[in-house]
Amino acid sequence: MNKMLGKRAVSAHQKNLRREALLTAARELFVEAGFFDVSMAMIAKRAAMAKGTVYLYYKTKEELFLELSRRDLEIWFEDLISKLQNLPENPETHAFVKAVMATLEGRQTAIRLLSLLHLVLEQNVSREEVLNFKLDLLNHSEIAGAEIERVLPFVHQGQGVEILAAIHCQIIGWGQMTDISPVVNEVLEDKRLSPLRIDFAASLQTSLLCMVEGIKKLSSP
Amino acid sequence: MNKMLGKRAVSAHQKNLRREALLTAARELFVEAGFFDVSMAMIAKRAAMAKGTVYLYYKTKEELFLELSRRDLEIWFEDLISKLQNLPENPETHAFVKAVMATLEGRQTAIRLLSLLHLVLEQNVSREEVLNFKLDLLNHSEIAGAEIERVLPFVHQGQGVEILAAIHCQIIGWGQMTDISPVVNEVLEDKRLSPLRIDFAASLQTSLLCMVEGIKKLSSP
Amino acid sequence: MNKMLGKRAVSAHQKNLRREALLTAARELFVEAGFFDVSMAMIAKRAAMAKGTVYLYYKTKEELFLELSRRDLEIWFEDLISKLQNLPENPETHAFVKAVMATLEGRQTAIRLLSLLHLVLEQNVSREEVLNFKLDLLNHSEIAGAEIERVLPFVHQGQGVEILAAIHCQIIGWGQMTDISPVVNEVLEDKRLSPLRIDFAASLQTSLLCMVEGIKKLSSP
Amino acid sequence: MNKMLGKRAVSAHQKNLRREALLTAARELFVEAGFFDVSMAMIAKRAAMAKGTVYLYYKTKEELFLELSRRDLEIWFEDLISKLQNLPENPETHAFVKAVMATLEGRQTAIRLLSLLHLVLEQNVSREEVLNFKLDLLNHSEIAGAEIERVLPFVHQGQGVEILAAIHCQIIGWGQMTDISPVVNEVLEDKRLSPLRIDFAASLQTSLLCMVEGIKKLSSP
DNA sequence: TATGAATGAGAGTTCATTCAT
DNA sequence: TATGAATGAACTCTCATTCAT
Numbered sequence: 001m002n003k004m005l006g007k008r009a010v011s012a013h014q015k016n017l018r019r020e021a022l023l024t025a026a027r028e029l030f031v032e033a034g035f036f037d038v039s040m041a042m043i044a045k046r047a048a049m050a051k052g053t054v055y056l057y058y059k060t061k062e063e064l065f066l067e068l069s070r071r072d073l074e075i076w077f078e079d080l081i082s083k084l085q086n087l088p089e090n091p092e093t094h095a096f097v098k099a100v101m102a103t104l105e106g107r108q109t110a111i112r113l114l115s116l117l118h119l120v121l122e123q124n125v126s127r128e129e130v131l132n133f134k135l136d137l138l139n140h141s142e143i144a145g146a147e148i149e150r151v152l153p154f155v156h157q158g159q160g161v162e163i164l165a166a167i168h169c170q171i172i173g174w175g176q177m178t179d180i181s182p183v184v185n186e187v188l189e190d191k192r193l194s195p196l197r198i199d200f201a202a203s204l205q206t207s208l209l210c211m212v213e214g215i216k217k218l219s220s221p
Numbered sequence: 222m223n224k225m226l227g228k229r230a231v232s233a234h235q236k237n238l239r240r241e242a243l244l245t246a247a248r249e250l251f252v253e254a255g256f257f258d259v260s261m262a263m264i265a266k267r268a269a270m271a272k273g274t275v276y277l278y279y280k281t282k283e284e285l286f287l288e289l290s291r292r293d294l295e296i297w298f299e300d301l302i303s304k305l306q307n308l309p310e311n312p313e314t315h316a317f318v319k320a321v322m323a324t325l326e327g328r329q330t331a332i333r334l335l336s337l338l339h340l341v342l343e344q345n346v347s348r349e350e351v352l353n354f355k356l357d358l359l360n361h362s363e364i365a366g367a368e369i370e371r372v373l374p375f376v377h378q379g380q381g382v383e384i385l386a387a388i389h390c391q392i393i394g395w396g397q398m399t400d401i402s403p404v405v406n407e408v409l410e411d412k413r414l415s416p417l418r419i420d421f422a423a424s425l426q427t428s429l430l431c432m433v434e435g436i437k438k439l440s441s442p
Numbered sequence: 443m444n445k446m447l448g449k450r451a452v453s454a455h456q457k458n459l460r461r462e463a464l465l466t467a468a469r470e471l472f473v474e475a476g477f478f479d480v481s482m483a484m485i486a487k488r489a490a491m492a493k494g495t496v497y498l499y500y501k502t503k504e505e506l507f508l509e510l511s512r513r514d515l516e517i518w519f520e521d522l523i524s525k526l527q528n529l530p531e532n533p534e535t536h537a538f539v540k541a542v543m544a545t546l547e548g549r550q551t552a553i554r555l556l557s558l559l560h561l562v563l564e565q566n567v568s569r570e571e572v573l574n575f576k577l578d579l580l581n582h583s584e585i586a587g588a589e590i591e592r593v594l595p596f597v598h599q600g601q602g603v604e605i606l607a608a609i610h611c612q613i614i615g616w617g618q619m620t621d622i623s624p625v626v627n628e629v630l631e632d633k634r635l636s637p638l639r640i641d642f643a644a645s646l647q648t649s650l651l652c653m654v655e656g657i658k659k660l661s662s663p
Numbered sequence: 664m665n666k667m668l669g670k671r672a673v674s675a676h677q678k679n680l681r682r683e684a685l686l687t688a689a690r691e692l693f694v695e696a697g698f699f700d701v702s703m704a705m706i707a708k709r710a711a712m713a714k715g716t717v718y719l720y721y722k723t724k725e726e727l728f729l730e731l732s733r734r735d736l737e738i739w740f741e742d743l744i745s746k747l748q749n750l751p752e753n754p755e756t757h758a759f760v761k762a763v764m765a766t767l768e769g770r771q772t773a774i775r776l777l778s779l780l781h782l783v784l785e786q787n788v789s790r791e792e793v794l795n796f797k798l799d800l801l802n803h804s805e806i807a808g809a810e811i812e813r814v815l816p817f818v819h820q821g822q823g824v825e826i827l828a829a830i831h832c833q834i835i836g837w838g839q840m841t842d843i844s845p846v847v848n849e850v851l852e853d854k855r856l857s858p859l860r861i862d863f864a865a866s867l868q869t870s871l872l873c874m875v876e877g878i879k880k881l882s883s884p
Numbered sequence: 885t886a887t888g889a890a891t892g893a894g895a896g897t898t899c900a901t902t903c904a905t
Numbered sequence: 906t907a908t909g910a911a912t913g914a915a916c917t918c919t920c921a922t923t924c925a926t
Contacts, residue, residue: 008906015906036341040900050908052902061900118397119340120257122405130408138417161416165398166428172397173390176339184343187351195382196359207387213438214431229889229925236889261917271891276918450904450910457910478783482896492912497897560839561782562699564847572850580859603858608870611836618781618835619828626785629793637824638801649829652877659876671885678885703921713887715923724921 019057021047023068031109035065035116062124069117070133072110077140079103084147093216096151097208100167101201111175111200114168141165152212154219166211174204240278242268244289252330256286256337283345290338291354293331298361300324305368314437317372318429321388322422332396332421335389362386373433375440387432395425461499463489465510473551477507477558504566511559512575514552519582521545526589535658538593539650542609543643553617553642556610583607594654596661608653616646682720684710686731694772698728698779725787732780733796735773740803742766747810756879759814760871763830764864774838774863777831804828815875817882829874837867 008014025046029038040061044051058064083099104111113121122130145160155163178200180188188197230236246267250259261282265272279285304320325332334342343351366381376384399421401409409418451457467488471480482503486493500506525541546553555563564572587602597605620642622630630639672678688709692701703724707714721727746762767774776784785793808823818826841863843851851860 039898044909051900052908052910053906055901056906059901115340115397118401119336123402125404127404127408130404131411134405134408134411134414134417138414141416158416162424162427165419165424166431169391169394169398169424169428171394173392173394176336176393177386177390180339181344183346183348183351184355187348187355190352190355193355193359195362196355198386203386203390206383207390207432210387210435210439211428211431212435214433214435217434217438218431231887231889231926239889260915262915272917273892273919274890277889280918282917452905452908452910460910481894483894492914493896494898494913495911498910503896557782557839560843560847561778565844567846569846569850572846573853576847576850576853576856576859580856583858604869607840607861607866608873611840611866611870612832613836614839615832615834615836618778618839619832622781623786625788625790625793626797629790629797632794632797635797635801637804637821638797640828645825645828645832648825649832649874652829652881653870653873654877655880656873656875656877659880660873702919707888714921715887715889716885718922719885722922 015057018047018049018053019067022049022054022057022064023071026064026068027109030065030068030112034112035120059126060124062121063126063129065113065116066121066125066129066133069110069113069121070136072107072113073137074140076103076107076110077144081140081144081147084144084151087151089151090153091151093209093212096212097205100208101205104171104201104204111171112179115172115175115179118172152216154216156219163211163215167208170204170207170211174198174200174207178203236278239268239270239274240288243270243275243278243285244292247285247289248330251286251289251333256341261285280347281345283342284347284350286334286337287342287346287350287354290331290334290342291357293328293334294358295361297324297328297331298365302361302365302368305365305372308372310372311374312372314430314433317433318426321429322426325392325422325425332392333400336393336396336400339393373437375437377440384432384436388429391425391428391432395419395421395428399424457499460491460495461509464491464496464499464506465513468506468510469551472507472510472554477562482506501568502566504563505568505571507555507558508563508567508571508575511552511555511563512578514549514555515579516582518545518549518552519586523582523586523589526586526593529593531593532595533593535651535654538654539647542650543647546613546643546646553613554621557614557617557621560614594658596658598661605653605657609650612646612649612653616640616642616649620645678720681710681712681716682730685712685717685720685727686734689727689731690772693728693731693775697775698783722789723787725784726789726792728776728779729784729788729792729796732773732776732784733799735770735776736800737803739766739770739773740807744803744807744810747807747814750814752814753816754814756872756875759875760868763871764868767834767864767867774834775842778835778838778842781835815879817879819882822878826874826878830871833867833870833874837861837863837870841866 022043025043026038029042029046040054041051043064044054047054054064058067080100080103083103087095087099122133141161141164145158145162145164148160148163149155149157152163178198187193230239243264247259247264250263250267259282261275262272264285265275268275275285279288301321301324304324308316308320343354362382362385366379366383366385369381369384370376370378399419408414451460464485467485468480471484471488480503482496483493485506486496489496496506500509522542522545525545529537529541564575583603583606587600587604587606590602590605591597591599620640629635672681685706688706689701692705692709703717704714706727707717710717717727721730743763743766746766750758750762785796804824804827808821808825808827811823811826812818812820841861850856
């Protein structure tokens with residue numbers, strides 16, 4: 001038994017501590033080994049709980065990781081919104097992109113979770129959980145979207161959320177293309193393959209820059 | 222025994238037919254159930270072969286699907302190159318994007334495979350297989366990249382492959398975001414969530430348009 | 443579920459019952475079919491457990507049978523030590539051999555396990571398990587060895603364990619030569635082969651007799 | 664195709680070459696990896712034949728190894744008979760045992776095969792093969808047995824074969840007890856276990872000595 | 885005679901999930 | 906609420922043997 005958590009979580013507060021402990025354990029293991037190679041048994045052990053206990057808090061492995069994604073996304077959104085708020089109106093495109101890029105620094109885990117989200121996390125989860133997740137996502141998206149609309153004057157109303165989705169899309173895309181397995185890494189050391197070696201940050205920054213410039217151009221008559 | 226294939230694949234041609242049969246079976250099942258819910262046993266059964274026989278042709282499930290991806294990518298690249306060749310030099314951005322979009326029509330499977338590629342297919346596969354796959358990919362990328370450079374005069378040399386990667390990135394990104402599970406689909410019918418309902422083709426087309434316009438603008442002084 | 447064992451083995455006692463049930467099932471099947479033709483699945487079924495449950499108690503098939511051997515050896519050693527203790531000091535060689543032979547009556551299974559021990563059981567088992575097994579074996583050997591030294595005055599100190607090993611050797615040897623397959627049994631009915639028909643007890647008794655007499659003779663000046 | 668063997672074995676001579684090649688391959692692999700870890704595919708490959716071809720010469724894996732054992736036993740018997748013939752009548756017990764021991768030098772493979780013989784090789788083999796093997800064995804045993812009777816005058820008629828069986832028994836017994844797996848070897852390095860460390864040659868020699876002395880003593884009134 | 889593709893049962897093992905305690 | 910024993914389907918993969926060619 002985890003001494004820190006006490007014997008039984010009776011109060012809502014204690015239950016939240018348990019949930020938090022599980023998420024922390026899951027995140028650590030996810031970083032170390034990836035989603036597929038982490039088992040519920042490992043998570044339980046790391047969180048100093050019994051296997052069965054995990055299921056009192058999360059009905060499936062996917063639900064646990066979906067919650068983890070929600071937390072990470074929430075933090076990211078808050079960071080993004082805050083950084084956008086600090087931008088002057090109609091900034092250099094470059095400044096806008098830099099701000100977005102800054103929100104991704106040190107967020108490898110969140111980026112990897114984003115890639116898993118659609119492929120695995122939204123499976124084997126109840127309607128209700130998905131709905132809550134999506135409502136949460138929408139909520140944050142709309143706030144961040146509005147902020148984008150405020151900052152970039154050439155973005156018309158409602159387009160903010162779409163731009164957010166496009167950013168999301170590129171994070172997933174570049175994320176996957178650069179989050180490669182050790183074997184691939186080794187193979188890519190072959191000189192002939194140098195054109196296929198891609199840097200996440202550089203590629204994302206460039207493509208975001210193009211995107212924003214493109215939007216700007218297409219918006220003005 | 223599969224009557225169509227004969228009893229034994231002795232000639233190289235017959236062996237290729239067997240490989241093809243396995244790929245076809247795998248593709249069908251992949252469409253029906255997705256990568257994770259398809260087992261080698263199912264593929265064997267669908268291809269009317271014994272379980273052990275599959276392993277004579279592909280050492281792992283990942284190797285089989287990697288080959289499937291290679292085939293689909295090859296076809297896609299050929300289509301892309303051909304459609305680019307049919308474009309006049311310096312076409313309307315819209316025409317360029319339309320051409321790219323046209324290559325994706327009816328290619329759901331290829332798009333889904335592209336998403337899996339980095340996450341799972343390039344694991345549990347030998348160095349050699351990955352190397353061959355990558356060399357193949359590079360080869361096609363360079364031809365298509367050169368064609369892009371020819372078609373879009375503002376794209377300077379070597380940038381064609383990068384643009385291809387960016388297209389690739391967006392196909393993966395939008396692909397994942399729109400290739401959703403039945404539960405999610407159901408949830409998204411909720412009116413409140415309409416801003417999160419995304420159409421693959423529309424989103425990709427728009428974002429490609431922006432990207433190309435952005436590149437054009439950033440390239441000209 | 444096995445009604446006798448209850449639903450869940452929570453206490454150490456209940457777990458031991460489970461282990462015992464598995465050993466019993468394994469022993470029965472071993473008698474019926476031999477080591478190679480017994481699978482973990484069969485053992486599980488016979489013990490009325492699920493396949494996965496077996497692996498909670500024994501990590502490999504070899505570990506299970508090693509434990510079975512340990513139990514059988516332990517019982518044999520206890521019997522041997524007790525029978526030796528009941529012997530007067532410096533008995534007739536014949537009486538000594540008879541005592542040893544008596545410990546083997548109705549111990550076919552133990553004899554067959556002894557033969558497998560070195561060939562297969564000590565493979566695919568962890569260092570630790572082997573070590574424990576060997577320590578156990580040594581422990582019993584030393585007690586029995588000391589008893590042999592007490593009983594046979596011409597046996598000098600430390601030689602008891604060696605004699606035990608020689609007994610062990612002959613049990614294995616005659617055991618293997620007489621534990622023959624049905625086909626061989628059938629073949630040996632051929633009159634010409636009568637010199638090759640060997641009886642375990644008779645052969646062992648004779649060879650032990652010779653051995654002890656030989657030791658006696660070689661020890662006295 | 665193995666160039667040395669030619670394309671097709673039509674003549675009896677060529678067929679024998681094939682059989683010999685298979686036995687050689689099997690012996691090499693048996694030394695390297697042991698019976699269980701050698702597959703028919705490996706043997707075929709080593710002998711530069713196709714898998715199916717092996718089955719034209721030996722109906723089962725066991726039959727092949729049984730033949731291998733027969734060859735090795737034959738050679739051993741010839742050596743034994745020859746060495747016994749070179750002994751003077753009524754030699755020192757020690758000289759007799761030395762002669763037997765000398766026949767085992769460099770015959771690890773034969774010794775290991777002997778241990779497998781009863782446990783696995785005589786299974787999954789046709790009646791006929793076993794009969795031939797046994798007749799062969801009997802034949803050699805009788806010659807060698809007669810030689811023993813000649814050499815050791817206290818051995819009465821018919822007892823020679825029995826003594827041979829007892830020698831056989833001890834070779835198997837000590838062979839198994841000393842032919843240990845790497846794990847066991849490692850474990851036996853533990854100082855506490857030193858009494859369990861056994862040397863094949865030393866143990867066998869001692870036990871043969873005792874046996875012969877015992878027989879001598881028990882034979883004389 | 886020779887081949888090697890095909891078989892397919894079965895091996896050991898894992899693990900998300902359930903549920904008696 | 907917490908436990909962890911139990912489940913059992915599913916997994917990948919092996920290999921002696923068969924048999925169409």
